[in-house]
Each structure stands twice: as C-alpha cells, then as structure tokens.
Amino acid sequence: MDGFEKRRSDKKKAIMQTALELFDHYGFDKVTMTEIAEKAHVSKVSIYNFFESKDNLRRIIIMNMLDESIAKIKELIEKEGDFFAKIEQYIQIRTWYYGQYSLRFFFEAVESDPELRNYFDHYNTANKELFIKFIAAGKRSAVFAQDVSDTAIGIYLDMIQSYFLHNKEIRNQLEHNPELVRQLNVLFLDGLIQQKNRKKV
Numbered sequence: 001m002d003g004f005e006k007r008r009s010d011k012k013k014a015i016m017q018t019a020l021e022l023f024d025h026y027g028f029d030k031v032t033m034t035e036i037a038e039k040a041h042v043s044k045v046s047i048y049n050f051f052e053s054k055d056n057l058r059r060i061i062i063m064n065m066l067d068e069s070i071a072k073i074k075e076l077i078e079k080e081g082d083f084f085a086k087i088e089q090y091i092q093i094r095t096w097y098y099g100q101y102s103l104r105f106f107f108e109a110v111e112s113d114p115e116l117r118n119y120f121d122h123y124n125t126a127n128k129e130l131f132i133k134f135i136a137a138g139k140r141s142a143v144f145a146q147d148v149s150d151t152a153i154g155i156y157l158d159m160i161q162s163y164f165l166h167n168k169e170i171r172n173q174l175e176h177n178p179e180l181v182r183q184l185n186v187l188f189l190d191g192l193i194q195q196k197n198r199k200k201v
Contacts (some may be wrong), residue, residue, distance in 0.1 A: 104175065
C-alpha cells in the first residue's frame with residue numbers, strides 16, 4: 001500500500017470508528033453527518049465519497065464488525081496451540097463487543113436494514129460452521145466429548161440464536177455486560193467438555 005492509499009484507508013477507518021462511537025452513544029437517528037465529520041476531523045464530502053449515505057455508513061460498520069469476528073475465529077481455529085487456551089481466546093472473541101458497544105445499536109441496524117439482515121443471516125451460517133469446526137478440533141484434542149453430534153450442536157446453536165434475536169429483554173440484560181456473556185459461553189462450552197477435563201477450564 002503506497003502513502004496515498006494508506007492515508008485514504010486511515011481516514012476511512014477514522015470515520016467508521018467515530019461514527020460507531022457517536023451512534024452507540026447518542027443513537028443512529030440523532031447523529032448527523034456533520035457531527036461525524038467534525039469529530040473525525042474530515043470533510044463531510046469525504047464521508048459521502050467513501051460511504052454515500054449515513055445508512056450505508058452504518059451498514060458498512062456492522063458488516064466490518066461481522067467480518068472481523070469471522071476472521072478472528074478462523075485464525076484461532078487454524079493456529080497451533082493448547083486447546084484450553086484456545087477455548088479462553090474463543091470466549092474473549094465472543095465477548096469483546098459486549099464490553100465496548102451497544103447491542104441496541106447493532107440490532108436496530110440489523111432489523112431496519114434488509115440488506116444488512118441478509119448479511120447477518122449469512123454471518124450466522126458461517127459462524128455456526130466455524131463453531132462446529134472448533135468443536136471438531138476440540139474432539140480431536142480429546143477435550144470435547146466424542147458423543148455429542150454436529151447435528152445436536154447445530155440445533156442447539158439455532159435455538160440460542162433464535163431466542164437471542166427475538167427476545168429484547170435478554171439483549172437488555174447483556175447490554176454492556178461482557179461478564180454475563182462470558183458466563184453463558186462458559187456454560188455452553190462446559191457442557192461439551194469431557195468430565196475428566198472440566199477441572200482444567
């Protein structure tokens with residue numbers, strides 16, 4: 001990447017980060033493109049050149065979050081190392097967002113934008129496939145129980161996802177509460193761990 005492309009990329013990232021912080025704090029509808037431009041120290045024209053509209057800016061921010069999550073989990077699955085350490089890293093990846101940003105912002109975006117909802121559905125499919133690969137790796141490492149089938153895991157994940165998507169009350173409980181999210185992930189993963197290994201988690 002040459003100097004011009006790096007500056008362009010840095011400016012785009014700064015706009016996205018600034019917009020995310022403002023949307024998260026004040027709500028999407030209350031934030032203007034002028035406010036984003038002022039806080040990001042760029043021109044409003046630059047924002048429109050990069051993102052076309054405020055709706056598309058929000059869409060790209062959410063898509064980028066989902067893409068980063070998938071990339072991190074893929075990297076975790078592929079790298080070598082102690083599997084119990086991988087479990088801890090997996091939980092950290094799954095809980096990071098909850099300590100930083102609002103679930104309300106995230107789900108309002110997904111529920112109000114058909115294109116983004118479609119992207120989120122594809123993300124959920126990819127995420128489930130990766131999780132099943134993660135469990136398979138744990139079985140090969142003799143950490144997870146062999147007698148839990150991929151079908152059972154897939155059904156359980158679908159149940160959790162459906163409950164999460166359609167229950168705003170639970171979202172409110174998880175809002176800015178990474179510790180509760182961590183506990184839920186530990187509870188699920190602990191059910192997959194072989195009895196002899198549970199004291200190690």
